[in-house]
Amino acid sequence: MLTFSNTLSGKQEPLNARPGSEITMYVCGITPYDYAHLGHGRVYTTFDVLYRLLTLSGYQVKYCRNYTDIDDKLIAKAEKIYGDKKQFIQVANQYIQAYEQDMVQLNCLEPGVQPRVTDHIDQIISFIAQLIDAGKAYVARDGSVYYSIDTCPDYGKLSKQKLDELLVGARVEVDTDKKNPLDFALWKAEPAGNFYKSPWGYGRPGWHIECSVLARTYLGEHIDIHAGGADLIFPHHENEIAQSEGLFGAPFARLWLHNGFIQINKEKMSKSLGNFFTLRDLFEQFDPMVIRYYLLSHHYKSPVEFAFDDVRAVAKSYARLCRTFADVSFDHSEPLTMDEVTMDPVTDRMVKFLADDLNTPGMLGVLFEALPTLYTYQHRKKTIKKFLQQVMGFSLVPLPVQEVELTPEITELIMLREQARTRKDWKTADELRDRLSLLGYNIHDKKV
Known part of the structure; x- marks a missing residue:
């Protein structure tokens, strides 16, 4: 029986699915504005093993991992490189290609589907329109669309945060177009002609809406496993829950899995802190x-x-x-x-x-x-x-031979092996040769 730590319940819970049945798994992908770092490597290596384990266990796994190929950081990078924020897709293409090469190097299997946000703008606009019709979202004066947190009474259930405490921090930077400081953008308004046309004017999707839409498009309204790094628990995954459950009225994901941070000098490794290794x-x-x-x-x-x-x-x-x-x-x-x-x-x-x-x-x-x-x-x-x-994804291709330090242990094993060869105890000599090999010291005997 497979059991996993569910961030939502705070408990270890069984998968509760019969082998042979379909399992839907969504893992949040990269925002391709730079090269992937070790933290990305941890996320996708971890859930690659999960994918392999589920497959070994007899499940038919539908695995989706997205690309956020339009985002504030991508747009800023495009302006820096090309002097034109509309060139964001060129930036995305470059780093998606590099990322895919990195995943091959790490021997991570390709998911069944790897959708890009920019290929699903119509679906995103439709999803947002449905949220507006359901009274879960509203259009601001500038044409932006926000999700109304007041319509989500259990907001904070994934991250275990209370609304009152969140509001204290949110009020520091109040957007006057919002009804509630915690309301988050589903659609970001832009000047006419910029990015994509919607019923509310030109603009582009907010970060959180994309994963709700892509999960629904490829896996359904309810999924078995949603995974990612711990940094996504709040606000990204919290907001996904609000969007999807607000529209469909049922739990979005059964199991929420999150891997821990990689730290450098006791601080989370991240691009924003500049303490990361690609x-x-x-x-x-x-x-x-x-x-x-x-x-x-x-x-x-x-x-x-x-x-x-x-x-x-x-x-x-x-x-x-x-x-x-x-x-x-x-x-x-x-x-x-x-x-x-x-x-x-x-x-x-x-x-x-x-x-x-x-x-x-x-x-x-x-x-x-x-x-x-x-x-x-x-x-x-x-x-x-x-x-x-x-299952573990190790190639087991021998690593390049490196010079091995002649330790006292190795020296003693060499001496014992020579003694065994002198008395023609070939079995012991072979066993000692194998032990030396495990320590990285290879012996090649010459015929006398």
């Missing part, structure tokens, strides 16, 4: 699979205090996996099945950790605990390698 910068220093392994070595709910030394440390663990399974091959056209997984005691334990709120560090603990036994039970390595590649 994925492509990190790929110049580390193999992308090492970055994937680093991200998955932490529980997705926990914050990560990023440090280069920690990445270097886990690189050794990942290299050990690559060496361990280098001699295992199989037909990659044959997908791993749950029957294969449960028949092997190691992968059976591994998948149980993943089923328990996507506990990837616990799963890796089981794996490394089992590694020494694999020399005795060589036949198990095929199933485990298939699991690591097809």
Whole structure:
């Protein structure tokens, strides 16, 4: 049984769906105004594993991840680069292409659908019009459209914030066109001729409305899983709930999953703070699979205090996996099945950790605990390698050989192996050679 931490309820809850049934999953995508950073890598690697796990478990997964290709930041970048804010789509195209290359490097599977906001303006306008007709939204004097928070009595239920407390902060910058300082824009008015024509004048969509519309278009009015980074809980996901539930009168998503922040010096890593590392910068220093392994070595709910030394440390663990399974091959056209997984005691334990709120560090603990036994039970390595590649998304392609420090442990193993060879104890010599290989020290014997 798959269970996950539901941000909405604050509890760990079961997926409650029969294997073979359809699961709808929406993950908020990027705003492509710059290169993707490590925080993006964490979001999409985490929910890539979830996608793979659901597929292994027999579900028919409809996975949607969007592109916010019109936004204040994109428009500002277009003005900076081209001197024309209407060139925002050129900016978006550039960074979407770069992002997709980064996702390939991280070995993230493509979602079933990756819609762009600018391809769905008509649907967005229709959705907003329905909210106005339902009395949930109103048109301001300048032609902007706002969602009326007063029509949403349980606003704040996802982020666990109270309206009174939110209003205190909101009143600092009061928009006189709003009926309530917390009301948020569904449509942002622009001078005539700018961007898109609507019944309320020219303008462009607000940030929050797009995900409600795209989720409805591709997954339906009610979805099983909605996921993203913890920074989206408020206001983005809170506002999505208000929009979708305000129009359809039923819960928008059954499970809300959010991964923790990546921190630099105890601060959330973000572009606005300028304390972020792009994925492509990190790929110049580390193999992308090492970055994937680093991200998955932490529980997705926990914050990560990023440090280069920690990445270097886990690189050794990942290299050990690559060496361990280098001699295992199989037909990659044959997908791993749950029957294969449960028949092997190691992968059976591994998948149980993943089923328990996507506990990837616990799963890796089981794996490394089992590694020494694999020399005795060589036949198990095929199933485990298939699991690591097809569920965890590790390529397991051997990393470039690096110079290994001759530690006292390695020196002693070399000496013991030479002693075994002298007495022609070839079995012990081979076992010691394999242990040295796991430590990154490869021996090539010469015939005398």
